[in-house]
Amino acid sequence: MKEHTHAQAAAEFIKDDARTHWHDETLWHVRSKRDLSAQGIPEWETLRDRASATKDYVLSHLGELLEQFESNALANGVEVLWAKDAKEHNEHVYRILQENKVENIVKSKSILTEECGLNHYLEDKGYDVVDTDLGERIIQFAKQAPSHIVLPAIHLKKQDIGEIFHKHIGTDKGASDPGYLTEAARQHLRKKFVEANAAITGVNFGIAETGGFVVCTNEGNADMGTHLADIHIACMGIEKLIPRAADLGVFLRLLARSATGQSITNYSSHFHKAAPGKKLYIILVDNGRTEQLAREDFKNSLKCIRCGACMNTCPIYRRSGGYSYNSTVPGPIGSILSPGKDLKKFSTLPFASTLCGSCSDVCPVKINIHEQLYKWRQVITENVDMGASKRLSMRVAGATFGKPVLYDLAGKMARTALKFTPDSLVYSSLNVWGKHRDLPEVPKESFKEWYKKNRN
Amino acid sequence: MTSKESILNAIKNHKPEATALPELLVFPKEPQLIERYEKGLNGNGGKLQQVQSLAEVQQYVNSHYTADQLVASLVDEVSGNVDVRKISDPHDLEHVEVAVVRGELGVAENGAIWMPEANVVHRVLPFIAQHLIIIIEEETLLTNMHEAYQKVNVAESGYGVFIAGPSKTADIEQSLVIGAHGPRSLTVFLLRKS
Numbered sequence: 264m265k266e267h268t269h270a271q272a273a274a275e276f277i278k279d280d281a282r283t284h285w286h287d288e289t290l291w292h293v294r295s296k297r298d299l300s301a302q303g304i305p306e307w308e309t310l311r312d313r314a315s316a317t318k319d320y321v322l323s324h325l326g327e328l329l330e331q332f333e334s335n336a337l338a339n340g341v342e343v344l345w346a347k348d349a350k351e352h353n354e355h356v357y358r359i360l361q362e363n364k365v366e367n368i369v370k371s372k373s374i375l376t377e378e379c380g381l382n383h384y385l386e387d388k389g390y391d392v393v394d395t396d397l398g399e400r401i402i403q404f405a406k407q408a409p410s411h412i413v414l415p416a417i418h419l420k421k422q423d424i425g426e427i428f429h430k431h432i433g434t435d436k437g438a439s440d441p442g443y444l445t446e447a448a449r450q451h452l453r454k455k456f457v458e459a460n461a462a463i464t465g466v467n468f469g470i471a472e473t474g475g476f477v478v479c480t481n482e483g484n485a486d487m488g489t490h491l492a493d494i495h496i497a498c499m500g501i502e503k504l505i506p507r508a509a510d511l512g513v514f515l516r517l518l519a520r521s522a523t524g525q526s527i528t529n530y531s532s533h534f535h536k537a538a539p540g541k542k543l544y545i546i547l548v549d550n551g552r553t554e555q556l557a558r559e560d561f562k563n564s565l566k567c568i569r570c571g572a573c574m575n576t577c578p579i580y581r582r583s584g585g586y587s588y589n590s591t592v593p594g595p596i597g598s599i600l601s602p603g604k605d606l607k608k609f610s611t612l613p614f615a616s617t618l619c620g621s622c623s624d625v626c627p628v629k630i631n632i633h634e635q636l637y638k639w640r641q642v643i644t645e646n647v648d649m650g651a652s653k654r655l656s657m658r659v660a661g662a663t664f665g666k667p668v669l670y671d672l673a674g675k676m677a678r679t680a681l682k683f684t685p686d687s688l689v690y691s692s693l694n695v696w697g698k699h700r701d702l703p704e705v706p707k708e709s710f711k712e713w714y715k716k717n718r719n
Numbered sequence: 720m721t722s723k724e725s726i727l728n729a730i731k732n733h734k735p736e737a738t739a740l741p742e743l744l745v746f747p748k749e750p751q752l753i754e755r756y757e758k759g760l761n762g763n764g765g766k767l768q769q770v771q772s773l774a775e776v777q778q779y780v781n782s783h784y785t786a787d788q789l790v791a792s793l794v795d796e797v798s799g800n801v802d803v804r805k806i807s808d809p810h811d812l813e814h815v816e817v818a819v820v821r822g823e824l825g826v827a828e829n830g831a832i833w834m835p836e837a838n839v840v841h842r843v844l845p846f847i848a849q850h851l852i853i854i855i856e857e858e859t860l861l862t863n864m865h866e867a868y869q870k871v872n873v874a875e876s877g878y879g880v881f882i883a884g885p886s887k888t889a890d891i892e893q894s895l896v897i898g899a900h901g902p903r904s905l906t907v908f909l910l911r912k913s
C-alpha cells in the first residue's frame with residue numbers, strides 16, 4: 264500500500280470546507296473549556312510541575328517501580344504478564360480467553376490495545392470484541408479507527424452516527440438526536456454487558472506501592488463490563504506507573520480538566536483484587552517504550568497521560584483531522600511518539616506542526632512537545648529521503664541562513680521579486696506552498712535596514 | 720531470557736539519571752465546603768439535597784419510586800425491596816431501579832465521593848441501577864483530592880471508586896447526554912451536623 268504523507272491525507276480532509284471548520288471549532292471549544300477549568304485552580308502550574316517531576320522520577324526508576332508493582336499485584340492475587348511487543352500482548356490475551364473458555368468479550372477504551380491491533384487479532388481468531396465506550400462503538404460499527412484519543416468519533420456528525428446506528432442497531436431512519444441515539448446504544452450495550460464473560464480495559468495509572476490501578480470513565484462502561492464478567496484483563500503500558508496512591512491527587516486533578524475541562528471523570532475506579540470467584544490479569548507492555556526511554560531527546564514523551572489537550576489546541580490537528588496522521592495516537596504527541604516506532608512511515612508527522620508551542624503550554628505533564636517535534640525533524644532529515652525538491656530547497660536555505668551577507672542579499676532580491684511574481688507562478692500546481700496561501704505584502708526594507716535608520 | 724528480564728534489562732541499560740521523588744502537596748482549606756461541593760457535583764450532572772435526618776431520604780424514595788419498582792438499599796434507615804446481601808450473582812441486580820448507599824467522604828473541588836467495595840456489596844450495584852442515591856455526612860467533606868488520598872487507603876479492599884456524577888457521555892457531536900450505560904441520575908443527600 265502506498266504511504267500517504269500527512270499533507271496528502273490532510274488535503275483529503277479539508278476538501279469538505281464546512282466540515283473542516285466545524286471540526287476546528289468543536290475542538291477549539293473543548294480547548295476553551297480546558298482553559299476555564301485550569302484557570303479555576305490557583306495551584307494549576309504547581310500541579311503541572313509536580314506531575315512532570317513525578318513522571319521524571321518514574322522514568323528514572325522504572326525498573327524498580329515495575330518490580331514493586333508486580334510483587335504487590337501478585338500479593339493481591341493478580342496474575343501479571345509481561346509483553347515485549349504487540350504480538351506477545353495479543354497472544355497473552357488470546358491464551359487467557361482460551362484458558363477460561365470465554366465466548367463474549369466487552370472492552371472499554373484502551374489506546375494500548377489499538378496500538379497492538381488487538382481487536383483485529385482477536386477477530387481473526389473468531390472472537391467478537393464489543394467496544395463499549397459510545398464513541399468507540401460508533402467507529403467500530405463504521406469499521407474506522409479512533410480519530411482522537413479521548414473523543415474517538417469527533418470526526419463524525421450526528422447525521423453520520425444516525426445512519427450508522429440505523430444500519431447496525433435499527434434506530435429510525437434519519438434520526439440523529441444525540442439523546443435518542445445514546446439511549447439506543449444503552450439498550451444495545453446493556454445486553455452485551457450482561458452476556459459478557461470477559462472484560463478488557465486499559466489502565467490510566469498503575470500504583471507501584473499497592474499493585475493496583477485506576478481506570479477513568481464518564482460512561483461507567485469499564486465498571487459495567489468488569490463487574491459483571493468473570494475475567495478482567497487490564498492492558499497497561501509500562502510507562503503508566505506512578506509511585507504512590509497519593510500521587511493520584513495530582514494526576515486526577517489534571518487529567519479530566521486537561522482533557523475536556525471537567526473537574527474529574529464521573530468514575531475513577533481503583534482495582535486491586537478480583538472479586539471473590541473471579542480473575543484479574545494485568546499485562547505489562549513494552550512495545551517500543553524502552554527504546555523511546557533510551558532516546559535522550561525523546562524520552563519525556565513517555566510522561567504522556569493521554570488527555571488529548573495537545574490535539575484540541577493544535578492548529579494543524581484541528582484543521583487536518585486525526586486520520587491525517589495515520590497513527591494510533593495522532594496530533595502533536597503522536598507526532599513525537601510515532602517516529603520512534605517507524606521513522607520512515609511517520610517521517611512527515613513532525614513536519615505537521617507550526618512549532619507554535621501551544622501543545623507544550625497545555626500539556627499537564629509539561630512535555631516539551633514542540634521542541635521534540637523540531638528535534639525529530641533533524642533526525643528525519645539526516646536519515647530519511649525527503650524527496651529531491653525539499654532536499655534542495657533545505658540545502659539552499661541552510662547555506663543562505665548560515666551566511667549573513669548572502670541572507671541580506673537574498674532578502675533584498677526577494678522583496679523585489681515578490682512584487683513582480685506573477686500569480687500564475689505562486690498558484691501553479693507545481694508549487695504546493697501556494698495552496699491556501701497568499702503572498703505577503705512586500706515591505707520596503709528589511710527590519711535590519713529599518714533598525715539602522717531608526718535606532719537613534 | 721523471559722520477556723520480563725529483557726524489558727528490565729533494556730530499562731537498566733538506558734536509565735535516565737535519577738531524580739528525587741517529589742514531596743506530597745498540601746493546599747489551603749476551602750472555607751465554604753458545602754457550597755463548593757454542590758457546585759462541583761452540579762458541574763458533573765449530580766444533584767445535592769441537604770437533610771437533617773435519613774427519614775427525609777426515605778420520604779424522597781417513597782415519593783419518587785412506586786412499589787413495583789426495585790429499590791436496593793444498603794442503608795438501614797431507608798427501606799427497599801431488594802436484599803443486596805442475599806444476592807450471589809450480580810446479574811440479578813439488572814432490573815434495580817434505584818440503589819441507596821453510603822459514601823465515605825465527599826470532595827468539595829469536584830463533587831467526588833469515595834465508595835469502597837464494602838459499601839456497595841456488589842461492585843456493579845452503583846453502575847447497573849437506573850438511578851443512584853448516595854448519602855454522605857457533612858463532617859466528611861474535604862477540600863480536594865490531595866486530602867482525599869490522605870484519608871483513603873485505596874488498597875484496603877479489592878475495589879473502590881470515586882463517583883462524581885451520573886453516567887454520561889458527549890461522544891455524539893459533544894452533546895452532553897446523561898445516562899450512558901449506568902445511572903440516569905445521581906442524587907447526593909448531605910446529612911447535616913445536628
